[in-house]
Amino acid sequence: MSQAFDDAIQFALAHEVPWPRDPAVDPARWGVHHEDPPPYNRLRGPVHARGGVSGVVWRAGQELASWGEPERADLTFSVAKSYLALLAGVAHGRGLLPDPDEPVGQRLSGIGFDSAHNRTITWTHLLAQTSEWQGECFGLPDHVEHHRQVAHDPKPPAGRKGEPRGLQPPGSYWEYNDVRINQLSLALLHLFRQPLAQVFQEAILEPLGGGTDWRWAPYDDAWVEIDGRRMPSVPGGSHWGGGVSIGARDQARIGQLVLDQGRFGGRELVPASWIARMSQPGTIAPFYGWLLWLNRDGRLFAAASPQSVFMVGAGGHYVWVDPAHQAVVVVRWIDPARVHGFVNRVAKALDSA
Template identity: 50%
Template sequence: MTPSLASTVEFIQSCETPWSRDTSPPWGIHEADPPPYNRLYGPVHGRGPVSGVLYHQHQLLAQWGEPHKADLTFSVAKTYLALLAGLAFDQGLIPNVHTPVAEQCPGIGFEGERLSRITWHHLLQQTSEWEGTCLGIPEQVDRYRWLPYQTGQADGQKGDARPLGEPGTRFEYNDVRINQLSLALLHLFKRPLPEVFEEFFRKPLGCSDAFQWVGYEQGWTDVNGQRMMSVPGGSHWGGGVSISAMDQARIGLMLMGQGQYQGQQILSKQWLEMMQQPCDIAPYYGYLIWLNKDGALFKDAPRSSWFAIGAGSSITWVDPELELVCIMRWIDADKTNDCIARVMQSLTRSG
């Protein structure tokens, strides 16, 4: 490791999240929800130290902390749902992303004049305006939710009964609607999603560290007469994905390669291109990933960079043009751009 890179790693490690390491407050995001939903429904576990992995031009340049520890990754699990949707697309289970979900997954909450117009495209861009309750939690708890990665500002109080519009008319980062997407994918595959993810992603990518994707206490559902767990697309209310930084990096290398990893096409290039298309009404967002095309997300990252971001915070930074994959776990969200800037500076010096 060059001196420049070593100092960058040291800087990243100094940017540790204020979250506790043992899940005692301050920890998590569920406490910000309106009662009685400001609680955990799924299991959680303590975190490791600031950890990460840096690949550049397919070379492992640095690793720090505990890169092989399976840690909760919160909303990076959303991006993993997008990968599963891409697998369904590649396998012909989703012939067209603009197909209404109700046509393929009847009886799970997409009925009604307005809801029946919700498509896979809407769910993947978080513009569905879906209304209902999923896994025992009403989506209203995440209405008016606003993240610092968005441009503009909130126009209401989180959890208020905002009037809903037509599908595709408003972007809203809503974890209950994400869980509804996960439920729809479960009914589409008719197999537990963690099994599908293991077979079609983790195994061919050579992921070998501990991994789990677990649900809520009330997450069991009937799929074709079989009892299956519908897993959440994050750890907002507990559960979710626990994965190592090193295995996240392997997934990132596949994404950097437009779906290809070590000569094997894991996902189609077409799907990766679809994932990176900006949402019309939220150009900083694609298919469950954050885009940086105008530099508004992280000013010191290249415009070709895109990100999977989870609370805590967990960052998967992918840049196909730069041939870069950087995983940063348990850093202070407010210092993310500072960490990115240091990585960019170290690569410039070493190059």
């Protein structure tokens, strides 16, 4: 069966992202922080050398193909945003976050949701990237990400990256903003009152049979005290360093959990209703759900089924969950400019498999 994917695999291997494998060798060509205005265009957390292009294809929970080093724990950048959405679902299942439309500050005071502008921000706003949260999170102001353009955002640029713009009411404007994602992570830390890496390991990775070699690193200065304990507040990506380092097979396990509506081995790890909501289009940004990229109109990837959802990270990281084919596809370190060719080839193989 793996031969059916040989064309896609060879295509991926031939189109590695043009970043150095070791960020220390040529730091000016590694990462996305260089696009930020100074003094924010620097790393604030640890990074490490990476492997080459790797990935897996699963169907109905069975591995059909693999390439590269699928067990290697590599940085995965904004794929970690989807992990925060899953953690919010765990909190919902435990009764810690009963209503996602509840203002965050109603349950958590003193962590950045008390101002007149921020007090109406809900969990839904944060998960949908429509919060318009204003402030600083561990020294990074929200406006560093104003006017940010990412590959799958159809909105044309309206200003220079990092140039402050007038804020809209919470829930009325979509913007891909890593500072606000880090603020969501901080809020989840205060909900769980234990490190998010520990919650993710115990609630998701261990039950799935994974989590033996992974880590979720904070920025060097992103630590808070809760209940007398010093805890890291982890970022939802590796924009400024830190973030999740994980293997492709563990990423496939997580993708399979989304495909299976939050259930594994007869257990509900994340409520099915929460998984379903993650995959629903927002009214302002119908191409986006709750920290998932959607493909409802085929605009994201024309060859993928409209039911497909994607976890996407800078540096060429994609987790493709395709209910139409009962498939999960992970590819790491592919050149984003060539990923459509990979998706086309995998889609063709899935159709014929």
